[in-house]
Every structure is written in structure tokens, then in C-alpha cells.
Amino acid sequence: MVVMRLGKAVDCTGNASPPLPLPTFLRYLAKPDFFMECTMQPLDDLRIASIDELIPPFALLERHPMTTSAAATINTAREGIHAILHGTDDRLLVVVGPCSIHDVDAAREYATRLLPLTEHHRKQLLIVMRVYFEKPRTTVGWKGLLNDPFLDGSFAINEGLSIGRKLLLDLAELGIPTAVEYLDVISPQYIADLVSWGAIGARTTESQIHRQLTSGLSCPIGFKNATNGDVQIAVDAIVSARCAHSFLGATKSGHAAIVNTRGNEDCHLILRGGNNGPNYDAAHVRAAVATLAAAHVPQNVMIDCSHANSNKQYLQQMTVATSVAAQIAAGDRHIIGLMAESNLVEGAQKLEAGKPLTYGQSITDPCIGWEDTEKMLALLSDAVAERQKKMPL
Structure with a gap:
């Protein structure tokens, strides 16, 4: 005024x-x-407590720049996933790792353990580590490392972006490709160059903003079916994301901009179950494939072993993986990938002020432990080997 x-x-x-x-x-x-x-009464910013300056993307990219070895890891993984999605690579894409990252040291240890397994199973599996920094919440709760990296409600987002980018860079230099869920539409400018595969979650698959975002992302993306189990919503998202879009966005300098995309041909469906129960069995996979075919998009399906497919019982992920492995071994080529929530220590713990955390254990969804992770990867590798023997490319 x-x-x-x-x-x-x-x-x-x-x-x-x-x-x-x-x-x-x-x-x-x-x-x-x-x-x-x-x-006159003020009309704007009535519910804004404060606005803080956000570090521009280019400053973070200069602080933690891409390296030759990291770029090689990311490019190789993206090309491999593209080949799987387009039927020229008969391996299985496996996205495995913690539900969310809250401890970068534990994440690095997990990656170090995962590295020899990626090499051991390389002819059957293309393994990508879940490195999820953003968590959608049904109501409220810790929103992830980018939002609150110090787990104390300080919401040091600038520090969270820097910590997250540095971790992705370190893992890529180690030789581990990474996967994230894209929840915020600004954060990709800070980390997307380091990501090999991404997911759009069940709560955001129907969002036009996320479909537009996906159309311009440089990596393959999986869309989850809705929380109520609706697959058509995810198929519609794939159709949309394959097209060019123009929308409001931001530049690497942090300025508001009009973004014009080319469309993303490397999108696929993720079946994660719904309110009516799991959808990982052969009948549900066939129904999903038919829905994809009717939309004239590639009939590629990934199975999420967690969430509603496991009835939110983390140990049931092994049951889901066993069923999926049987379908693969029987020759199903529409199943191109599998996702599982895994950590160094099984289960989950509550984040409580003043209470020490168990190293290597989730503070969000419960995960299977390391021993079960090794068993699951071996199970899937054997199933793919059987499929390769029966149905060589």
C-alpha cells in the first residue's frame, strides 16, 4: 500500500x-x-510467513559439477533403459534402494554394497539405486532430504539441494546409476542431469504439471497407477508426456521462463496396487497391457513390490518378487522392470526429537533388509536368464 x-x-x-x-x-x-x-485491505500474501532466497541452479551446478566418470555412468544407464523399453535389450530394469534418503553415509554404504551385485547380475539385470529425496505425504510429515535435510524442522532447502546433488554425483562416480521421484517441479533444475531414471508417484500421475515436466526430462520415467488402482490415469499420463508441451518453468539462472519440450518417448507404466488390493499377478498385467495397447503406446510394465502390492507389509515384497519372477521365467516380455524398497536394516523407525536413529534403517516406509535384497536380485536374475534361454532376442 x-x-x-x-x-x-x-x-x-x-x-x-x-x-x-x-x-x-x-x-x-x-x-x-x-x-x-x-x-484498502491488503489482498496478497496473506498466509505467507516469509519468503527466503533460493540458490540459483547454476550456482549449485558449479559447486558440484558433472564429471566425466559420472556422465559415463548416467549415459550408459539411460541408454540401457531406453533399449529395454524399446525391446532391444532383454535385461530387467530393477530399481532398488531405501524408501527415502535421510542419511547420506548410509546411502553411500548401501551403494558400495550394491556395486558388486550390479556387475554380478549385469547380463540379466540393469540395477538402478533408489535415491529418493522428496516424499509425498498423505497428510503431513517429513517431506524428504531436499526439504528438511537436518531432520529438525529447519527446512534448510538450499543445504538440502546441495547435499542431494553431491550424493547423486558421488554415486554416479562410484558407478551406481540413480533413480528419484519427481515431486517438485523446480528441483529438477538442480539434480536432473545426474538422474538415470525417474518416477511420477501415484498422487501426482494425474497432475498436468507433472506430465508436462516429464515431457522435457532427459531420463526415462515411470508413471504409477493411482492410489485407487486406476491404471487408465497412468496410461493417459504416458500419452500426454510423449507429446510436446509449453509451460511455465525456470531457467538454470533461476528466472521464470516459458519451457518448450519435445516430448519423452521413454515413459512406462508402474503397477503399485490400489485400494482394492494388489495388481501384480498375471491377470492384472495382461489387463494393463491391453489398456496400454488401446492407447497406442508401448506395452511396458514395471511392478512395484511395495505399497498396495505388498498390502503395506514390507516382508511381502519377496512374495511379490517371486510371483513376478515366475511370470518372467515363463516368458512374459511386457514386464520390463521391478521396484523394491530395501535398506541396510529391515523395517522402519520413527523420527522423534532427541531420540537417536538406527543406522541404515528407514524413517519412512519399512524396507526389506540387505540379506533379502541379495536374495531378491538373485531370484530375478535367474528368472531373466530362464527367459533369455527360452526367448533369445
Whole structure:
């Protein structure tokens, strides 16, 4: 709210800005609504407590720049996933790792353990590590490392972005390709160059904003069916994301911009179950394939072993994986991938102020432990080997 007094702009709290030239002051005085301005109620930012400056993407990219070895890891993984999606690579894409990342040291240890398994199973599995920094919440709760990296409600987002980017870079240099869920539409400018595969979650698959975002992302993306089990919503998202879009976005300098995309041909469906129960069995896979075919998009399906497919019982992920492995061994080529929530220590723990955390255990969804992770990967590898033997490319 601004009025003019003696050549100065004065707001309704009495704070004055530098003097204005007299002609400018007279023009303001001549405005018909001049004397109404100070009596008008404020209409904007009524529920905003504060706005803090966000570090521009280019500054973070300069702080943690891409390296030759990291780029090689990411490019190789993206090309491999593209080949799987387009039927020229008969391996299985396996996205495995913690439900969410809250401890970067534990994440690095997990990656170090995973590395020899990626090599051991490389002819059958393309293994990508879940490195999820953003968590959608049904109501409220910890929203992830980018949002609250210190787990204390300080919401140090600038630090979270830096910590997250550095971890992705370190893992890529180690030789581990990574997967994230894209929840926020600004954060990709800070980390997307380091991501090999991404997911759009069940709560955001129907969002036009996320479909548009996906159309411009450089990596393959999986869309989950809705929380109620609706597969058509995810298929519609795939159709949309394959097309070009123009929308509001941000540049690497942090400026608002109009983004024009080419469309993303590397999108696929993720079956994660729904309110009516699991959808990983052969009958549900066939139904999903038919829905994809009717939309004239590739009939590629990934199975999420967790969430509604496991009835939210984390140990049931092994049951889901066993069923999926049987379908693969029997020759199903529509199943191109599998996702599982796994950590160094099985189960989950509550995040409570002043209470120490168990190293390597989830603070969000419960996960299978490392021993079961090794068993699951071996099971899937054997199933793919059987499929390769029966149905060589």
C-alpha cells in the first residue's frame, strides 16, 4: 500500500522510500483512487510467513559439477533403459534402494554394497539405486532430504539441494546409476542431469504439471497407477508426456521462463496396487497391457513390490518378487522392470526429537533388509536368464 507525501512514497506503516521527482508526485496525487489506496485491505500474501532466497541452479551446478566418470555412468544407464523399453535389450530394469534418503553415509554404504551385485547380475539385470529425496505425504510429515535435510524442522532447502546433488554425483562416480521421484517441479533444475531414471508417484500421475515436466526430462520415467488402482490415469499420463508441451518453468539462472519440450518417448507404466488390493499377478498385467495397447503406446510394465502390492507389509515384497519372477521365467516380455524398497536394516523407525536413529534403517516406509535384497536380485536374475534361454532376442 503506497501513498505519496511531499515527494516521497510512504506506505501505510509510515516507511518512506527515496524521494520522487515532484512531477511524479503530482501524477500520483491526480489519480482518482489515490486517497483510497491507504484504506484498502491488503489482498496478497496473506498466509505467507516469509519468503527466503533460493540458490540459483547454476550456482549449485558449479559447486558440484558433472564429471566425466559420472556422465559415463548416467549415459550408459539411460541408454540401457531406453533399449529395454524399446525391446532391444532383454535385461530387467530393477530399481532398488531405501524408501527415502535421510542419511547420506548410509546411502553411500548401501551403494558400495550394491556395486558388486550390479556387475554380478549385469547380463540379466540393469540395477538402478533408489535415491529418493522428496516424499509425498498423505497428510503431513517429513517431506524428504531436499526439504528438511537436518531432520529438525529447519527446512534448510538450499543445504538440502546441495547435499542431494553431491550424493547423486558421488554415486554416479562410484558407478551406481540413480533413480528419484519427481515431486517438485523446480528441483529438477538442480539434480536432473545426474538422474538415470525417474518416477511420477501415484498422487501426482494425474497432475498436468507433472506430465508436462516429464515431457522435457532427459531420463526415462515411470508413471504409477493411482492410489485407487486406476491404471487408465497412468496410461493417459504416458500419452500426454510423449507429446510436446509449453509451460511455465525456470531457467538454470533461476528466472521464470516459458519451457518448450519435445516430448519423452521413454515413459512406462508402474503397477503399485490400489485400494482394492494388489495388481501384480498375471491377470492384472495382461489387463494393463491391453489398456496400454488401446492407447497406442508401448506395452511396458514395471511392478512395484511395495505399497498396495505388498498390502503395506514390507516382508511381502519377496512374495511379490517371486510371483513376478515366475511370470518372467515363463516368458512374459511386457514386464520390463521391478521396484523394491530395501535398506541396510529391515523395517522402519520413527523420527522423534532427541531420540537417536538406527543406522541404515528407514524413517519412512519399512524396507526389506540387505540379506533379502541379495536374495531378491538373485531370484530375478535367474528368472531373466530362464527367459533369455527360452526367448533369445
